[in-house]
Amino acid sequence: MMHQEEEECVERGLSEVLPLDLFSLFSDIYTEESRYEFCGRELRITQHYGANLGVAAPVWDAALDLCGYFEEQKLNFSGKKVIELGAGTGVVGILVSLLGGQVTLTDLPHALPQIKKNVSANVPSHHVPQVCALSWGLDQEQFPQDYDFVLGADIVYLKETYPLLIQTLQHLCGPHTTIFLSSKMRQEHGTVAFFRDVLPCYFISELVWRNEAEDINIYKVTQQQI
Structure with a gap:
């Protein structure tokens, strides 16, 4: 079961982060399928809009930019152990799984059915990633603490969750782990401050890619050396 305090936090943040016209979209229940192509793989991603899923429903631009970055950099995920936080639709982790990664997709419990459906629609049965709350x-x-990669796309938008995210990253990140965080840089919600002031206190953080038009940054994050 979803932790009540975290559910309430997400619900409060939904109306704060989304423009009013987009927020009203979540009051209607409908399904939309989108197709994307990265690294020579076609992804068919279903988005279940409605109040239950909230911000987990859509494919956010930061997720697509992260997929595009992986394609541009020709990153090798074959045989690598990967976990995605706040997977939402699962688009990033699904791509990494198709590129050979041993992937675990995570989110809050209410988002898992959508992720599982998208996994089934895109990933061969012999290489299905784990989907966990x-x-x-x-x-x-x-x-575990031995992931090669930790991924997150547009998961930095609620100040109340930032200490919890840091705790989680500290646990999952070992000396050889690389974290990739792709984020819309929402000044008003503390996103800029998180990457400028909070994250560098615990990790080495490097801006590796920027979408100027959409104000989206991708950071490569590693453990500080003692």
């Missing part, structure tokens, strides 16, 4: 700051110790 993970509430930051609470459940991370149920997961």
